[in-house]
Amino acid sequence: MPKMKTKASVKKRFKTTASGKIKVAQAGKRHMMIKRSNKFIRNARGTMVLSEPDTKIVKKFMPYGL
Structure with missing residues (x-):
């Protein structure tokens, strides 16, 4: 079986x-930072941690993790 591809945008x-x-x-x-x-x-x-529902969606696009 060929490897699954990771979405480039997710990477x-x-x-x-x-x-x-x-x-x-x-x-x-x-x-628009003036507003x-x-x-x-x-x-x-800085950064934040995604919520659980969003995490499930993103993990589908990176089958082997990052």
């Missing part, structure tokens, strides 16, 4: 933690 956007959770960058920080409050910008810094 670029997500990383897995040692416990199997999915890390992703915070959304909403690419443009955003300083509190939003500060809280959206």
